[in-house]
Amino acid sequence: MYDDVLIPTDGSDDTRRSIEHGLALAAQFDATVHTVAVVPEGPLGTLEDESAVSAAQRAAEYVAFEAKKRDVDVVTAVEQGVPHEIILKYTDEQGIDAIVMGTQGRTGLDRVLVGSVTERVVRMAETPVVTVRLTDEIRIDDEAEAERLAREALADRGDDGETPVADDLHQISGTWLVPFETDTGTLRARVDGVTGAVALESVE
Known part of the structure; x- marks a missing residue:
């Protein structure tokens, strides 16, 4: 039924649930996930x-x-342009069977039902669109708290508590990515903004 599923993303907290839902849908139908992130154009x-x-x-x-x-x-x-136009164009060009989107995002104010980009896609797309509202409360919304939890995970595995953090600590879709420079290379902690759970991974 679904061979190609598109998950547009801008990395905001509101995309957390749509990513999970889109991946679950793709896994169920053994489909390929496409993700497009749009760099909006200014004046x-x-x-x-x-x-x-x-x-x-x-x-x-x-x-x-x-x-x-x-x-x-x-x-x-990664494309540059007007978000809903890029999403619709990508859908047509790649033969997407379903689009899964969050109801809010970088575009700002929530509309009556859905965020403005999602609203336009729902209205204009010929492809089925699944909209997913963010229902999880993001508890870890502070950079310092994310780093603290990451350092605790490092300490649990025996690393030095003074391990320096690389410059690009950032949050994507409700998850904090905290990279550390260790003696054996870069190690990244993924701090779940909802549960506070931390996963450590090596960065090649």
């Missing part, structure tokens, strides 16, 4: 912000990481 077609490019890349990489954990095939894309 005169310029980038909204240079940092938006790296943020979009991180958002797409997060979905890819979660897909691989579940043995789901994944295709990632």
Whole structure:
């Protein structure tokens, strides 16, 4: 029924549940997940912000990481333009069978039913669109708290409590990514913003 499932993402907390739902749908039907992160254009077609490019890349990489954990095939894309237009174009070009989206995101104010980008996609897409509202409360919303939990996990495995943090500590889809520079290379802690659970992984 579904061979290709699209999960648009901007890395905001609101995408957490849509990513989980989209990956579960893809796993059930042995489908390929596509994820597209859009760098919005500002006035005169310029980038909204240079940092938006790296943020979009991180958002797409997060979905890819979660897909691989579940043995789901994944295709990632980072595009520049008007978000709903890019999502609709990608859907048509890639033959997407279903789109899974959160009801809010970077676009700001919530509309009556769904966020403005999702609203446009629902209204204009010929492909089925599944909308998912964020229901989990993000408890770890502070960078210092995320680092504290990550350091506790490091200490539990015997690492030095003074291990320096790399410069790019950031949050993607409700998960904090805290990289540490250790004697054996870069180690990244993934701190779940809802549960506070920490997973450690080596970064190649």
